[in-house]
Amino acid sequence: MEGLPYCFSLVLGCFGVLVFTLVFLHFLSFFKRHGVVPCGSVGWPLLGETLEFLSPHPSNSIGGFLHEHCSRYGKVFKSHLFGSPTVVSCDQELNSFILQNEEKLFECSYPKAIHGILGKSSMLVVVGDTHKRLRGLALTLVNTSKSKLEYLNDIENTAKFIMESWREKPQVIFCEEARKFTFNVIVKQVLSLRQDEPQTTKILEDFLTFMKGLISFPLYIPGTPYARAVQARARIFSTVKAIIEERRNTGSYANNGRNEDFLDILMGSNTLCEDEKVSLVLDLLLGGYETTSLLMAMVVHFLSFSPLALEQLKEEHQNIRGRKRNDEYLNWEDYKQMEFTQSVVNEALRCGNIVKFVHRKARKDVKFKDYLIPSGWKVLPVFSAVHLDPTLHEDALQFHPWRWEVQGPPSKKFTPFGGGPRFCPGSDLAKVETAFFVHHLVLKFKWTTEGADHPMAYPYVEFQRGLPLNVQPILSQPPF
Numbered sequence: 001m002e003g004l005p006y007c008f009s010l011v012l013g014c015f016g017v018l019v020f021t022l023v024f025l026h027f028l029s030f031f032k033r034h035g036v037v038p039c040g041s042v043g044w045p046l047l048g049e050t051l052e053f054l055s056p057h058p059s060n061s062i063g064g065f066l067h068e069h070c071s072r073y074g075k076v077f078k079s080h081l082f083g084s085p086t087v088v089s090c091d092q093e094l095n096s097f098i099l100q101n102e103e104k105l106f107e108c109s110y111p112k113a114i115h116g117i118l119g120k121s122s123m124l125v126v127v128g129d130t131h132k133r134l135r136g137l138a139l140t141l142v143n144t145s146k147s148k149l150e151y152l153n154d155i156e157n158t159a160k161f162i163m164e165s166w167r168e169k170p171q172v173i174f175c176e177e178a179r180k181f182t183f184n185v186i187v188k189q190v191l192s193l194r195q196d197e198p199q200t201t202k203i204l205e206d207f208l209t210f211m212k213g214l215i216s217f218p219l220y221i222p223g224t225p226y227a228r229a230v231q232a233r234a235r236i237f238s239t240v241k242a243i244i245e246e247r248r249n250t251g252s253y254a255n256n257g258r259n260e261d262f263l264d265i266l267m268g269s270n271t272l273c274e275d276e277k278v279s280l281v282l283d284l285l286l287g288g289y290e291t292t293s294l295l296m297a298m299v300v301h302f303l304s305f306s307p308l309a310l311e312q313l314k315e316e317h318q319n320i321r322g323r324k325r326n327d328e329y330l331n332w333e334d335y336k337q338m339e340f341t342q343s344v345v346n347e348a349l350r351c352g353n354i355v356k357f358v359h360r361k362a363r364k365d366v367k368f369k370d371y372l373i374p375s376g377w378k379v380l381p382v383f384s385a386v387h388l389d390p391t392l393h394e395d396a397l398q399f400h401p402w403r404w405e406v407q408g409p410p411s412k413k414f415t416p417f418g419g420g421p422r423f424c425p426g427s428d429l430a431k432v433e434t435a436f437f438v439h440h441l442v443l444k445f446k447w448t449t450e451g452a453d454h455p456m457a458y459p460y461v462e463f464q465r466g467l468p469l470n471v472q473p474i475l476s477q478p479p480f
């Protein structure tokens, strides 16, 4: 009789262990099927870890926040950013999965404040069919013009014009000069406006206000940079609308001695409404301006610390120039021959990280490997972390353009222009502009940088002092 309670508790104990094991196995299989939300921290109420995430660091490093979080939680972690629970990915495979599954599992989701400035029809804001329509037209515009001689000649003429003004100057602020160059190229291409026309100056003034607002605190009170940017966008919108109306009234599509520009092609399209057309013009001006000038500044910055690369680049351009008459313009075939230049540009994009990350949102619960990304969460694929990952790139922190000769064409571990259905439509334009500018720069000038001025990620990238260059013309070069 004494043994009965003992037996009873033994049976009870075994039963308990069994139930525990079953519950444990059930949870295990549930997590295996559905995944677990990545580990991480959520920071302060409301603000989360946004301020730490945005804290400035050199753009050729991943910064303290990512370094510390990746060491503690791994390359994929949870956080609370921009007012939303977030999964941050520094993992190449997950980044690629996110970009490729745009519209199926994820969608573009920039903060609401950016919508206020870009407008409701901007390509970075719209999704679904509207995005497809706008993007289709943007690709047509870019692809029909990128290898056209008039466009390539315009790039060279603008580069020559800018560098001509350097001859009397001992020093130039390179970022300002590069912005002048990319702005003049894009307004010429999109609207056929020359740099000396009053409308160009007006658009440029408004554009500068607009750019300041994009990176400001989103507070709509009259006088704040944000409010001024929203107003500046409205003015650019009216200016572009007025140009459209003028062309319509005078019937001057691609005539008056003008070559067909983006606006002509846009006006001829019947797939977009008027607001979408004007918005697309703004997207192209915005996309083609700041990022491309930054790429040029990155190239100049990294070359200043790599005399061997500069020497090899010069040789490549001397060879190309040597095959041409003095007054002969560069063409698409010349561009294709600039192989080392392309390696330098790729390496400047990898090390400079002009776009550090992009904003996405999970459309439904997504399982990737063992992770669960809950529906509605923000997802941030961080490109810079993959570009600087030492397990993917040998000597990842070194500027070494020769790696692209061995590594071959860019792959999934190199996404400066994003990927998938939102891959940047202007990537070729940015690269050809940079290559042609570099052609004139290395053949016409020697330069030294003044003091250290490193590109900083705020996270938008900026050279704090605008990259001052002491320039000296190379006189032995015949004019071209």
Ligand code: HEM
Residues within 6 Å of the ligand: 108, 123, 124, 135, 138, 283, 284, 285, 287, 288, 289, 291, 292, 295, 354, 355, 358, 359, 416, 417, 418, 419, 421, 422, 423, 424, 425, 426, 427, 429, 430
């Ligand atoms: C070095 C120069 C450039 C860089 C690094 C760059 C980078 C990027 C990136 C990363 C995206 C993807 C954004 C996302 O997925 O959310 C993007 C999209 C875009 N870019 Fe660029 N870009 C550059 C030059 C240009 C130029 C020259 C243009 C126009 C002429 C342009 C127009 C656009 C547009 C319209 C989009 C939106 C595409 C879409 O949503 O389908 N970009 N760019």
